[in-house]
Amino acid sequence: MKWTGNAAAIAEHHVFMRLLRAIFLPVTGVRDSTERVLQLLVGLVLYGVALAFMIRGGIGLAPWDVLAVGTAKHVPLGFGAVVVALSVVLLLLWVPLPPTLARGPATA
Secondary structure, eight states, rough: OOOOHHHHOOOOOOOHHHHHHHHHSOOOHHHHHHHHOOOOOOHHHHHHHHHHHHHHHTTOOHHHHHHHHHHHHHHOOOHHHHHHHHHHHHHHHHHHOOOOOOOOOOOO
């Protein structure tokens, strides 16, 4: 059977299918990589703007962001630099930890 619909519905379906493909299929080629990096950067910018609004509005933050804001008040660095520095420190502290096997739902 052939799907029939108006042009707007067909275009919307095409965009939705491209989005699903971009999320679930592996990256193939330079164009896909560029598109993924662009999506990542746009998402990070939007996350940063939302976080800035939350800080300005005083509506509360996640624990990691509270740590970064508190640290930024005591060191001569901006909030973004403190977030990056704390992330690097945490990753460096995590590297030497031995891997542990945990009981998962299958063994419970």
